[in-house]
Amino acid sequence: MAPVTEVAFLPVRPGVNILDTSIPEGQVMDNMLKVGKVAPGVTKNYYAVEEENASHVHLLLDWESIEAHKTYQARPEYPEFLAAAHSMIDPSQIAEGCHVYFDPHPPSNALYSPVTEILRAYFFVEKVQKEGLAFEAGLKKLLAALKAAQVAGYTGEVSSGWSVEELPRDGKQYKLFVAFIGWESVAAHAAASKTDVFLENVGTISPDIITVSHATFKSP
Structure with a gap:
């Protein structure tokens, strides 16, 4: 278990x-x-x-x-x-x-960054094995490049994984890929997304639905 x-x-x-x-x-x-x-x-x-x-x-x-x-x-x-x-x-x-099942588990290091990017990417169930896994690999490649280049504002902390369950939306079934990515600030994320390292390594696979937001997590 x-x-x-x-x-x-x-x-x-x-x-x-x-x-x-x-x-x-x-x-x-x-x-x-x-x-x-x-x-x-x-x-x-x-x-x-x-x-x-x-x-x-x-x-x-x-x-x-x-x-x-x-x-x-x-x-x-x-x-x-x-x-x-x-x-x-x-x-x-x-x-x-x-x-x-986050990798790494627990996801606390990414969640306790000054600001955490919350990326939620939905793929139709039948597209996970090809497009979904390619999207995941592309994101990991991008984040590894940011870390190797020591891009300002990226903490290097990330934890990600796929939903165990299928999630219904608009009568269709999706799998959800979730990534928590650590940043020093929202502005730092915005600035990093304009760097050559980011633009040269960003993936080309588009999820069926994607949301990106930011938050500061706490534990009671």
């Missing part, structure tokens, strides 16, 4: 400050973090709000195994816990959750 990370994307209603414990949503989030910290089978948890969109919340839990998470989900109090989490979600948006 290998350690795994639960990756949750929670789009909350616009204007809600999820870290404000004086409002119901903030109280739910605070309780989720406290419960997650001591849940049997959890070794670490992390949370962050996107720099680009304060309504986008990321919650991660390192579990001893998927089996440990499933055991926790079978506890009698879990449905109430899950319902409280769903109460924060903007019903017009798509919330997602999956398990990822």
Whole structure:
């Protein structure tokens, strides 16, 4: 049984400050973090709000195994816990959750960078073995080149992996590739993307869906 990370994307209603414990949503989030910290089978948890969109919340839990998470989900109090989490979600948006075997595990070094780039690349299931793996290889090649060239602002910390589960979107099934990439700042990432090293090594494979954002992760 290998350690795994639960990756949750929670789009909350616009204007809600999820870290404000004086409002119901903030109280739910605070309780989720406290419960997650001591849940049997959890070794670490992390949370962050996107720099680009304060309504986008990321919650991660390192579990001893998927089996440990499933055991926790079978506890009698879990449905109430899950319902409280769903109460924060903007019903017009798509919330997602999956398990990822990150390499390296745990992903904490990348997550504890001053700023973490959150790259989420979706591929149709049937395209993972060719286009998906080529995209992953291209990203790793790019990041290795940035590290070798000591490009300013890149911390050299990265952790990535594929979702264990298939994720439904618009009636289609996808696999999700997630990469957490460490930067000194959002501006540093922007500057690095204009360097010759970046432009000469950036991959050419386009995912079916891709999102890139930034956040500063913390652990309760």
